Amino acid sequence: MAIPAFGLGTFRLKDDVVISSVKTALELGYRAIDTAQIYDNEAAVGQAIAESGVPRHELYITTKIWIENLSKDKLIPSLQESLQKLRTDYVDLTLIHWPSPNDEVSVEEFMQALLEAKKQGLTREIGISNFTIPLMEKAIAAVGAENIATNQIELSPYLQNRKVVAWAKQHGIHITSYMTLAYGKALKDEVIARIAAKHNATPAQVILAWAMGEGYSVIPSSTKRKNL
Numbered sequence: 757m758a759i760p761a762f763g764l765g766t767f768r769l770k771d772d773v774v775i776s777s778v779k780t781a782l783e784l785g786y787r788a789i790d791t792a793q794i795y796d797n798e799a800a801v802g803q804a805i806a807e808s809g810v811p812r813h814e815l816y817i818t819t820k821i822w823i824e825n826l827s828k829d830k831l832i833p834s835l836q837e838s839l840q841k842l843r844t845d846y847v848d849l850t851l852i853h854w855p856s857p858n859d860e861v862s863v864e865e866f867m868q869a870l871l872e873a874k875k876q877g878l879t880r881e882i883g884i885s886n887f888t889i890p891l892m893e894k895a896i897a898a899v900g901a902e903n904i905a906t907n908q909i910e911l912s913p914y915l916q917n918r919k920v921v922a923w924a925k926q927h928g929i930h931i932t933s934y935m936t937l938a939y940g941k942a943l944k945d946e947v948i949a950r951i952a953a954k955h956n957a958t959p960a961q962v963i964l965a966w967a968m969g970e971g972y973s974v975i976p977s978s979t980k981r982k983n984l
Contacts, residue, residue, distance in 0.1 A: 760787065764781040789816070791820075791842070819847050832876070849905055850883070852866055884904060885907065886910075901929060945959065
């Protein structure tokens with residue numbers, strides 16, 4: 757299954773706030789949900805999904821392995837714990853959230869552990885997040901580009917990361933953009949506001965359309981129904 761172009765991000769959303777956001781998004785037709793171990797909201801996301809009544813096969817759930825769980829003896833047990841919290845037997849995509857600080861756990865070790873999780877059926881696809889070109893090279897050397905579904909990186913009209921994007925595309929690695937609205941700063945941009953007015957759209961719609969037009973998947977988050 758291809759990574760959906762549009763999904764719901766849940767960074768910084770917790771407890772009742774994330775439950776409400778996920779339920780509303782699913783009600784409005786969202787089917788891709790992005791979470792992470794470090795967000796401390798997997799259980800709440802799992803609850804929201806369970807209570808929504810949307811069948812599991814319609815959903816695309818992404819989670820991310822935190823840096824404390826990158827070693828080969830911790831990665832799979834930590835993912836199993838994530839699955840328990842999310843109330844599912846598998847996730848559609850599991851990412852390495854950040855590379856290991858100071859290379860404490862080698863790229864080869866955690867990528868091979870992640871590939872093993874895929875072989876065990878715990879995750880349908882695997883990928884990376886916040887990886888530079890040298891780190892992508894190491895990841896490809898470890899498991900092959902065909903096993904890396906995406907590199908999720910910060911991308912916005914102000915931070916276009918062109919070299920990383922071009923290199924990833926050249927090697928067949930899809931790009932997922934986070935913080936696409938530049939922490940809300942891009943919503944106040946005069947140029948973007950003019951484009952939005954011309955097209956009878958909101959600044960957020962213009963920015964997300966730009967990112968999707970570039971071929972990126974996007975995962976904006978909101979707690980407000982009208983913004984979703």
